[in-house]
Amino acid sequence: MEGTIYSLIPAVLMLILVIATRKVILSLGAGIILGALMLSQFNILEGAQAIWSNFYSIFISEGALNTGNLYLLTFLLLLGVTTAFMTASGGSRAFGRWAVQRIQTRRGAKLVPALLGIIIFIDDYFNALAVGQVARPVTDRYKISRAKLAYYIDSTSAPITVISPISSWGAYIIGTIGSILAANEIVQYQALEAFVKMIPANLYVFAALLLVFLTIFLKLDLGAMRTHERRAVSTGELTNPKNGVAPGDLNNEFKEHEHGRISHLVMPIAALILGTVGSMIVTGMQNTEGNVSLLSIFENTNVNISLFIGGLVAVLVSAGLYIKQPEPKSGMGHVTFEGFKAMLPAIYILIFAWMIGDVIGQLETGEYLAEQVERSSISNAYLPLLLFIVSGFMALSTGTSWGTFGIMLPIAGEIAAVTDVTLILPALSAVLAGAVFGDHCSPISDTTILSSTGAGSNHIDHVITQLPYALIAAFAASVGYIVLGFTGQILLPLIVTLAIVILISLLTHIVLRSKTIKD
Known part of the structure; x- marks a missing residue:
């Protein structure tokens, strides 16, 4: 069944169950069990053994600890503890009071995560979690729903x-492009030059980023997002209470200290940023052979260990600030335990x-x-559109952008080089x-999971509420890629894509406004 149309069944089943039940663990578990049975030719004992081996390999691989996964999981726990100390010290409440005085409107509050998501472009993991905390x-x-916050985080982190080029993603992509150009004997571009020239043709990214700001200024609450936002405004409930406690949400497990200051939030966040970025630079330099450049640093950096170090520094700073707080206050052990517990989902x-x-x-x-x-033997003009659709479905079903890059970029380069070399960058x-x-x-995307975690949103609520916006941006990008394929231009498809997003947003705004008046 490997490498055949049947290999799509576990992914499709998982996606159907997620949408139908909104129970992510149940849906993922069903997909895992069915996939393991397919791999073992439906031998139950072998399937169970395959599931155990799969779980075991997350922590131990080839006889050694899988340090990358362990560092990331530990970072999540450290982030939970940092958040708990910031909350218990009163730092979050003090920052909230300060922000209310400086940010006078709900729209202004929405702009905070949107702008931060663009500014923090070093790494998508770090972006998703840091923006959420701030x-x-x-x-x-x-009273902005956590689902809306998760959307702002997710739709700015990966796109930016x-x-x-100066990011963990950019460095990886540039390195991959270099090998593709060399393999296909394309000498008119250097890898970095090709990456920069490719940016305007990344139509979905610009459509998604534009849509984030249009949702802010036009109040575009589509589908389930409208329900979340109405509930947040009318009742103050930022998440659906029927779904229980969201990942990263402390749910008032302890009383916030009355003498909290903004520094109790800002200093741990600053420690997290400086610790993580500093570690990325150091590990990148250590892993670079030969000349060290800014690009080589981010190409060779160890993101997961950098996140771990940054998280550890943030815990030490936040705990130190909490210790200095006068009594009465919750015990250190209680705060630490609640921080761990909040991140378990x-x-x-x-x-x-x-x-x-x-x-x-x-x-x-x-x-x-x-x-x-x-x-496929379709017209060359449809090649960008076909690659966009197939790459989208691949990332949706596998939950990994990087895996999709690794598989599809060489294939796209080879097809374009053979059929029409002018289309290689598009x-x-x-x-x-x-x-x-x-x-x-994708509900199994690590970036999507971490975005909902950083926002304190129920994961499936985030997936469901983000979907309409992603589909609008994808539709606009699809039209843009058709224009690109037939014209060979770059600027015109981008203009067409953005114009479609604006047109759909304006029409949707008018419809939603008329519904509000009727209600």
Whole structure:
């Protein structure tokens, strides 16, 4: 069943169950079990053994600790503890009071995560979690639903990171592009030059970023997002109470200190940023052979260990500030335990997502989709659109943008080099765009999981509420890629894409406004 159309079944089943039940662990578990049974030819004992091996490999791989995964999981726990100390010390409440005095409108509060998401472009993981910690006190004060905050975080983190050459994503992509150009004997571009020239053709990214700001200024609450926002405004409940405690939400487990100051929030966040970025630079320099440049640093940096170090520094700073707080206050052990406990739902989801991602990888779902692209004999003009759609579905079903890059970028480069070399950069851009689109729609994407964690949103609520916006941006980008394929231009497709997003947003705004008047 590997590498055939049947390899799509676990991913499709998982997606159907997620939408139908909104129970992410149940849906992921069903996909894992079915995939393991398919891999073992429906031998129950072998399937159970495959599931155990899958789980075991998350922590121990090839006889050694899987340090990358362990560092990331530990970072989530450290982030939970940091958040708990910032809350217990009264720092979050003090920052919220300060923000209310400076930010006078609900729209202004929405702009905070949107702008921070663009400014923090170093890494998508770091972006998703750091922006959530800074913006949450502000958005909570203005009764902005956690689902809306998660949307702002997710729809700025990956899009800005994938077009930034000075980022973990950019460095990886540039390195991949270099090997593709060399393999296809394309000498008119250097890797960095090609990456920069590809940026305007990454149509989905610009559509998604524009849509974020249009939702702010036009109040575009689509589908389930409208329900979340109405509930937040009318009742003050920022999450759906029926879904229980969201990942990263402390749910008033302890009383905030009355003498909290803004520094109790700002200093731990600053420690997190400085510790993480500093560690990324150091590990990047250590792992670079030969000349060290800014690009080589981010190409060779160890993101997960950098996040761990940054998280550890943030815990030490936040705990130190809390210790200095006068009595009465909650015990250190209690605050630490509550911080750990708040992050457990996110860790469970992430582990299950890794497991089904591994199962789907063994079933060679991505390879099957890529093979269909290579076999297709459609007109060259439709090549960017086809690559965008296939890359989107691949990222949706596998939950990984980077895995999609690794599979689809070489294929796109080879197809374009053989059929029409002038389309090679747009073809590569279409892969990047499609991978981010699929990532935005996938409940098993680690970036999506961490965005909901950073926002304190129920994970499936985030996936469901973000979907309409991702589909609008994808539709506009699809039209843009058709224009690109037939005209060979770059600027015109981008203008068409953005114009479609604006037109749909304005029409939607008029419809929503008329509904509000009727209500």
